[in-house]
């Protein structure tokens with residue numbers, strides 16, 4: 133994981149004082165008002181390469197106190213869908229609690245049960261640290277998690293390890309599997325907008341893709357996510373989503389009509 137700074141994740145009101153970008157006008161997440169999105173023919177299907185990881189590859193899974201992070205090899209790339217190539221860094225999840233849903237983005241005011249974020253950086257900026265500060269330096273592929281009728285077997289490699297990283301700071305490893313299977317089947321229909329990291333330092337350098345098709349997990353799987361992890365001082369790690377931010381005039385594009 134990236135030991136950036138010790139983050140005052142709890143008190144979001146304090147964020148801007150220590151991390152001025154958090155007060156910026158290009159912040160994420162946002163509510164996607166489907167009546168105001170603009171159809172763009174320029175948005176090709178997202179094409180991914182290198183996602184089918186061999187089981188001999190061990191991936192770090194960590195509870196960093198704010199979410200559960202699976203570190204990804206840079207060999208996973210977004211081969212098309214963006215003007216430049218992006219390399220994977222990590223994926224993590226956002227969720228709610230047994231009392232309510234926890235996606236970060238909302239669609240027409242609807243909050244989904246959870247949200248998957250796959251985070252990438254633009255290698256042309258040399259290092260991750262440098263890319264984070266450059267416009268378009270980062271890309272996040274986001275997919276909504278929704279309760280469906282049966283277990284999603286593709287999420288089991290991560291969910292069955294949650295107990296191993298119950299406490300903040302705990303790490304374990306997960307054998308390689310096909311990371312592509314964590315995303316929706318349809319990578320053709322998505323929303324695209326310019327935004328930020330949804331946590332300090334809130335850098336406004338993220339090219340966001342939010343897929344239209346959701347990922348279905350069983351109620352038990354969503355519940356496991358909501359009730360297993362602990363954050364700061366052993367409190368339940370729940371509702372780790374930031375409230376939606378103003379668009380300040382930004383347009384949200386859609387790859388579909």
Ligand SMILES: NS(=O)(=O)c1c(F)c(F)c(SCCc2ccc(C(=O)O)cc2)c(F)c1NC1CCCCCCC1
Pocket residue numbers: 133134135136139141196198199201221222224249251264272328329330331332333
């Ligand atoms: N939605 S998001 O992508 O903005 C996001 C969150 F909302 C997140 F909440 C997080 S986790 C909180 C930030 C954090 C805390 C501790 C550590 C550590 O101990 O290593 C690392 C990071 C989190 F890690 C991320 N993504 C990270 C943002 C921080 C660093 C930039 C590159 C990786 C993406």
Ligand SMILES: [Zn+2]
Pocket residue numbers: 224225226249330
């Ligand atoms: Zn996130």
